[in-house]
Amino acid sequence: MLASSLAFIDGSVTNVALPAIGKNLGGTAGDLSWAINAYLLPLSALLLIGGALGDHYGRRRMLVIGVALFTAASIGCALSPSLAAFLAFRALQGIGAALLMPNSLGILGSAFEGEARGRAVGTWAAAGAIASAIGPPLGGWLIDVVGWRSIFYLNVPVAVSAIVIFMRFVAETDRGQDVLDWRGAVLATGGLGALTWTLTAWSTRHDVTAAMAAGATAGIAFMVLFVLNERRLQDKAMMPLVLFGSKAFVGLTVLTFLLYGALGGLLMLLPYLLIVGSGYSPTQAGLALLPFSIVVGLASRLAGRTTEAIGPRWPLTIGPIVTGVGFALLVQADPQASYWTSVLPGMAIIAFGMAGAVAPLTTAVLASVDERHTGTASGFNSAISRTGGLIATSLAGAVISRTGDDLIGAFQTGAVISAACAAAAGITAWFTLGGTEKSA
Incomplete structure (x- = not known):
């Protein structure tokens, strides 16, 4: 949970920091989208091999290496003298995250079974949501008081604690016998x-x-x-094609791409809209995202247990569709109007929908494959989610280049597209998921 929290904190805090980074290091609106994409690009490209390396050489070993690399790159981001150096260290962060993310979930998948796995994954998802909740307001406050560079130092104490716990309390997983x-x-x-x-x-x-x-x-x-x-x-x-013989695994892949693509665009654009369009401070923009993370954090453990009891089909159908309703409500988002009436209702419904989907999705992916391939399957699913987020962030570059009413209109168009993607994710779950199905 500590390892994964590094990636969650970094993602949520960086979104709030974009205007400050652009002002200090220079660059166009297109360059600002690279502040996110420079991280997501290597993360998407390397997640699959990150999971396979853990399956083969030991997940704890790859986890520790990933955390150490991520932390060193975070310090590099904080010390960057130019935008080019900052983007290079962001890419290095992405490499570290590609090692730690799939192996974090791979360790959970191999350490728990049945209902205990659902509770463990629910707790993992809740911890990630709590980390995401803490990140924006704390990071926004640090940006206001100290400067944007300070947010990258947040990763250091979390990483040190994680490595100490790994080495003392987490047993190494069995290594694969086949040649990688x-x-x-x-x-x-x-x-x-x-x-x-x-x-x-x-x-x-x-x-x-x-x-x-x-x-x-x-x-x-x-x-x-x-x-x-x-x-x-x-x-x-490394990625046995027999996995794709499972309709459930294919359905989970499509669902992940659509749902996390929609969510990734929102989490980048909403803070930017509030800061640039309405004059919010970074602290206020961070607090605006707080309801989302609180609800997901409180409900994820319950959602994980529910999935083990009734299966993933209903949670993964209802959750994304409810999320789509929340995106549709954000069409009324107006930075000049009250946050409580124009932004909060949509954010709250998105939070409830995602709370019903995050832990069930992760549990279903881990349950759909043989234990030998939990790291690979987790890495692949994470790669799909990050690729969806990458596409959304890339397209979001066209939004953040706008100003005034054009910015609001572009954001609202993005909300409609996100609503359609989330609803399509729920429909996909209904038609492809049944009982738990092992595919390899």
Whole structure:
């Protein structure tokens, strides 16, 4: 929970800090979207190999390495003298997060079974939500009082505590006996990296250059070769294709992409809208997100237990649809109107919907695969969620480049799109999920 909280805190705090970072280090609105995408790009590209490395070499070992790398990069972000240096350290943070995120969940998946797993994942999700809740107001206050650089030092005490606990109390998991699929790892990383770079580059220019076309072509070619390689290796593959023989696993993948894509765009755009459009301070913008994280944190453990009792189909159908209703209500968001009437109602409903989906989704993914592949499945699902967030953040660059009424209108359009994606996620769950189904 401490390890995963690093990524949750960093994501929520950085969204609040974007205007201050842009003012201090310079850069256009497109450059500000890179402050998020420079982190998400390597995270999306490397999550799959991060989970596979944990399955093969030991999840505790990869977790400790990921936390240490993430912390060193956080200090680098705080000390960055320029935007270029800051973006480089943000990318290094993404690499560290790609190691710690899937192995955190992989350890939970291998340490608990049945109803206990649901409670454990619910507690994990609640801790992440609490960390996300603490991050924006605390980070906003630090930005106001000390400066934006101070927010990256928040990671240091959390990381030190996590490493001490790992080494003293967490047993190392069994190592895989098969040779690691390095060819698959290189192909997957190259493919995901090329595709996400192309998308991010396009979002800052909104036209297609020769380099972007080459990047997209290379990314598609790498991914085709990756699928062929995994098919040839069968059970020895880093990402066994037999996992996709499960309708439930495929459904969970589509659901994750749609739901977290919608959520990722909101969590970046709403604080920016409030700060730039309404003159909120970073502290006030952070507090505006507080209801979301509090509700998710309080309800996630209950949602995890409920999933173990009734299965994932109902929670993962109702939760995203309720979330979609909340996004639809944000169409009335107006930074000049009262927060209590224009923003809070939508945020509260989104929070209740996500509270019903976060822990059940994670539990369902871990339960849908054999224990040998929990790290890989967790890494893949996390990669899908981050890729959804990456796409949303890339498209959000077109929103934050607007001002005045155009900014409000663009935000409202994004809210409609998010509502449609969330509703589609719930419909996907209804048609693809039944009882718990092991796929490998």
